[in-house]
Amino acid sequence: MQINACIITIGDELLIGQTIDTNSAWLGTELNSRGVWVRKRVAVGDVRKEIEDTLTAELLSNDIVIITGGLGPTADDITKPLLCDFFGGTLINNDKVEAHVRAFFEKRKRPMLDVNIAQAMVPDVCEVLWNQYGTAPGMLFCKNGKLIFALPGVPLEMKEIMSSSGFAEIEKYFTMPNVRHATICTAGKGESFIAVMLRDFEKSLPKEIKLAYLPGLGQVKLRLTAMDVTQEMLTKYATELQHLVAPICFATSDISLQQAIFNYLKDNQLTIAFAESCTGGYLSHLFTDISGASKVLISNFVTYTNEAKQNILGVSKVILDEHTEVSEEASLSMATQAKNISGSSLALSTTGYLESNENTDSFVWIAITDGIKSTTIKQLLPYARVKNKELAASFALTLLWHFLKK
């Protein structure tokens, strides 16, 4: 039996476009991966009647309703009293939540207000879901064989509550289908190119196994989802898929390209330095999101001006004058100098134009060296500034992956 879910997000800020709804996408992915089908998503404003009508309507055709938002301390939040009435309960003070709220403000040395203490009031007909990162508790209601979650809208808090207890409650309450996933991560080719490569493979898949393309900037993840199929069977198809995309495959589990590179460098006791010009620190930002980054990343010289390239990295004035700062020669000199100064095993540099003008297209030169062998590449950047920066970083990581694997 299919388990259906509806996600209801509450808040005027979603309707007027102040906030992009990333919660629903995350919940959709997570529920889907557990075999729950998200049938519908609805966003409504801070209007009691709208919330009530939506909840009533969606409970008719869904087994699970997840409400996010509308639980904050400001006056316009109306969700909690509404839920209390809807499920026929009374708001009572929860001592454990109150102690948590008090400790929360004490730790941050911030004054606590009445509206904050009021967050400890919860309907007596719900189960409190612990919110480690915030003051608004999650709430779980159960009615007529259906589960209704009410969660704070802050993504970090919502995710933590669902991960630490919410999904477990769903799995406890319903008989879940047996869903298995296999993910193959690729970099360097577009979705439609890969789709052509995999046309026969897709046709050969049994109906219990579906292939999804999850495209990112310069990267595509391929996800096989199997319903009620043995692990052996899924592995057989995953191995075949991996074989078909071998030249562009960087991982056989769902990880980022920088994580795959980090793992490889760490396993091989290699260190790296960056010399970023046009990517402006974005590459080391990506690496330092990884726990334990200091084991691998020694330093990054973000040399944004020509003077910085000369004075800090020691790129020669001759190279800059003869070839300009956006050239193969400049990129190679930047990488070589970054490696020499930092004493790392290898170094990567980027230098480019993020914006095109009447004189030049936007493009990037990327160089990598380990002191013995080097590689360089020039890539066009066809988008606007910010997206071009992300794309340049993706090109750099792809080149680095191939350099390491050679």
Place this chain on the structure above:
Amino acid sequence: MQINACIITIGDELLIGQTIDTNSAWLGTELNSRGVWVRKRVAVGDVRKEIEDTLTAELLSNDIVIITGGLGPTADDITKPLLCDFFGGTLINNDKVEAHVRAFFEKRKRPMLDVNIAQAMVPDVCEVLWNQYGTAPGMLFCKNGKLIFALPGVPLEMKEIMSSSGFAEIEKYFTMPNVRHATICTAGKGESFIAVMLRDFEKSLPKEIKLAYLPGLGQVKLRLTAMDVTQEMLTKYATELQHLVAPICFATSDISLQQAIFNYLKDNQLTIAFAESCTGGYLSHLFTDISGASKVLISNFVTYTNEAKQNILGVSKVILDEHTEVSEEASLSMATQAKNISGSSLALSTTGYLESNENTDSFVWIAITDGIKSTTIKQLLPYARVKNKELAASFALTLLWHFLKK
């Protein structure tokens, strides 16, 4: 009279989280800025009955319904025949659209398939809205005094159709209210703290002017939205609001804190260097998203290891040994050395622990110097690694703003 709208997005990829819905946020912002209130957003899958039921329900309580997605050439798209039946029309070939589709494929030297030619079939009861960037035409239906748009889901195409003709159709059809906005940006205080400060101000607002809190990490934007009110009247309240939050206000237009800092530095012909340890390049990443960043940002020394702090920045071993690398002394030395090496007007450093363990909480030391005066601050980081990094950057920018304004 309030004009209400509902946005319906169609596609399984939205429900299972493969695609984050940015279209709705954009439409919400644009409609809101024109005085159309988005009452609701609904995302449904590629299921005819669901789409039909949602459309029927939403037409009851909205003046405008905008449908995006479900118009592509693939077999699972069912929206066009559905709309044709719903509004009682027949699918006919549109010569102008067919010529456009043919030219589209010719220009790209890509083979054209029957499914592509079928895109020229449109209901005879709609007005075709020209799609400059793609092959699926936009469609506008008009029924019982209501407007119904059906648009492709590709953001670039959807935006172009609405910008070049869609919004104009709405403004032609309805008598639009006069909507004005004023935004005041603040940093350094939380939403509930500000809400208390502004309690009386909020009460004093006429019902035509609404105040919205838009919280970000360490920052809150305050937006006044005025309906059918003179600019003079809105300015009066905006000025009062600005006055009330003066100590934490960094801008009176809707810009980011790094943009405000960039503008100030540029206007005063000042340059900056960073020495980032725990923020790992995130600060210079934020700055280099701004066009013209090289006018202001000279360099960033991402010195992630102790050796890099010594060898590249020249932080003394004595400081690191006596005070550790996460100390006021280390942060101040990092900032001073970054300024000296890069020759910038001022420099900012960050050093901290992004993750807590049994021995230490997670916190950051931030230092700023202009060579004459310096400032330092220690801030707790109460979240998980990635969010702590962003919060540390927000603290750093806030400190920098205050340093510049002193």
